[in-house]
Amino acid sequence: MTLTRPARLTGAALCAALVLTAAVWILKDLAALGSPADLAWYWAGDRFFLARGRAATSLVDPVLLVVSAAAAVAALRSRHAASALAATGAVTLALRLPGLWAPDSGVLVTALLELALAAGLVLVAAAGRRPANAPYEPLPGRPRTGAAVAAGVLLAVAAAAVAGWELYWASRLPAEITVDRFTGGRSVVKAPLGPPPGWLAAVLVALYATAAASAFARARHTRAFGLLAGALLAAHGLAGTAGAARSGILERLADLPEPYRSDALTSLFGLLAGVAVLALLAGRGAPAASPAPYPPAGVLPPPPPHPRPPGW
Known part of the structure; x- marks a missing residue:
């Protein structure tokens, strides 16, 4: 199955609207903080070095901006357009849903807008599919077995790590x-547009597990969900590793208590695993089966039935 031309154009337009929405908020934060470096450290979770101001965006916003831009390009040019639009829409829906109960009116309006755009992406991906018109029309391919299994293992470990950390905090913190x-209650300090940390962890676990299962099954939508999962995994790993390096945690890793050491190692694993997943699934997939050849020219018609009917 592939997407019709109107569905591709509609999906690209919806993705462009998501890109524009995220870009407006990021530019607003840049104007408030005055420095791209300060904003980057804010996204990384290192707010101690901020000179002034507070950002409304979180690390999720630049990742979704890049993902939406990539999905817009895929909608116009890729045979994986349907799965790219569906993955982008589903993850955006999950990450923006907590904005519906945000106290800030601007965040609420943004959440409603992005939820509508994301729902449109899912509908376009589902309703805009059509069968191939020609035997040689390119269709979504499957990943290679080795790359799919390796990516699936990394994503499964990442899902287990995120779930393990959430269980750890649930056992240590009050109910x-x-x-x-x-x-996103009052006891949680977060960016206004960012999802609550527990909600984000649940979404990441679901995404990593889904992408891992797709990779193990070598499903045709593995590339879209796997690349999206790899991008989020690498981004969070990079943020955690950069923060640990800036605060000197990596230099004295062996002397730190176990939770701090495990947190730094988890971030480092996320960075390396995310980059590896992107490299494994971005490559060329398994070769598609060759279509049935056309009959050679000049082939004689089948012989008449035997015995011949009367009057033949």
Whole structure:
């Protein structure tokens, strides 16, 4: 199955609207903070070095901007357009849903807009499909077995790591704070547009697990979901590793208590695993089966039936 031309154009337009929405908020934060470096460290979770101001965006926003831009290009040019639009829409829906109960009116309007755009992407990906018109029309391919299994293992380990950390915090924090980590209550300090940390962890676990299962099955949508999962995994790993390096945690890793050491190692694993997943799934997939050849020219018609009917 592939996408019709109107569906491709509609999906690209919806992705462009998502890119524009994220870009407006990022430019607003740049104007408030005055420095791209300060904004980058804010996204990385290192707010101690901020000179002034507070950003409304989180690390999720630049990642979604890049993902939406890539999905717009894929909608116009790639045979994986349907899965790219579906993956982008589904993840955007999941990450923007907590904005519906945000107290800030600007965040609420943005959440409603992006939820509508994301729902449109999912509908376009589902309703705009059509069968191939010709035997030689390119269709979504499957990943190679080795690359798919390796990416699936890395994503499965990442899902287990994120789930393990969330269980760790649930066992150490009071029940009220644990609930706030999923609902964005007053005890949680976060960027206004960013999802609550517990909610984000649940979305990441679901995405990593889904992408891992798709990779193990070598499904045709593995590339879209796997690349999206790899991008988020690498981004969060880079943010955690950069923060640990700036604060000197990596230099004295062996002397730190176990939770701090495990957190730094988890971030480093996320960075390396995310880059590896992107490299494994961005390459050429398994070769498609050759279509049935056309009959050679000049082939004689089949012989008449035997015995011949009367009057033949």
